[in-house]
Amino acid sequence: MSDSLTRLDLLKFARRVVEQQAAVSLGQLDRWIADEERREAERRQREERQPSPPEWLLERGLNKINLVAVHTGACWDPGSGTCR
Template identity: 55%
Template sequence: MNDSGASRLALLHFLARVQERDLARTRRWIATEEAREAERRVGAERRPPPPEWLIERGLDRNNIVAVHAGGCWDTGRRTKSVTRAQAVDALRNHVPACSKCRPDTALGIEG
């Protein structure tokens, strides 16, 4: 096998030590990944439910730009969670409904 003087048994013991180190490292990686996965699960369980209705405000914070359903994919960055009554009130006061999620239809308000 090898003429360096190392016996076959010594080489096999060396190989076993290397493999044990590799296995220990793999087990640490597994434990780390299991901890991350547990943290993700806890985070998902603790995450509050998404709001049902959103109001999008303009840059001056006084100007209401649109009313959105909570799951709308086209909301701006300046949105605030509101109650159903607040969303209905905004739509009745001529705040535009989002053309993507159609909260006016979902709320039964024809505009």
Template identity: 55%
Template sequence: MQSRRGSRLLRFLERVQERDLSRTRRWIADEERRQTKRRVGEARRPPAPAFLVERGLDRANIVALHTGECWDPGKRVKPATREQAVEALRQQVTACTKCRPDTALGIVD
């Protein structure tokens, strides 16, 4: 009698562990799919622009110049080429004090 009860308990434990293993394998597969999607998204992301121009509220004037990697560029920015960045500095546009685009361009006062 004891042996039969022990056998049933062990079979129950086996079913529980199989269910847990199946769930763990699903979690692993889901995480691998998420990582694959993230890698594909990162590969498709366009490269960061070299420079950013920050426009004022009226959008007609440029109020600051940033590098593309600046961590504080403001909300009204547009990508700019190297030539546009140099021209902005020639027109006395303020260079960001955090990312120093003037130094990146080799133009330092």
């Protein structure tokens, strides 16, 4: 290092380096935020486009002809026989 640089000069230089790094980091963070906002908006749109569940589900037997049970549309596992 040169003897002509004072401690104050070095501190000002360090400040400029930190300021530049912060600007880069903030820019990257802003891009990440924008990406996440876009993904959230897409997720909400997908949820809104989902059709509502049917009111009733028909469970058929192995031969596809026999009707085994009728389930409410909110039943999460029609094949279990536990839904009412």
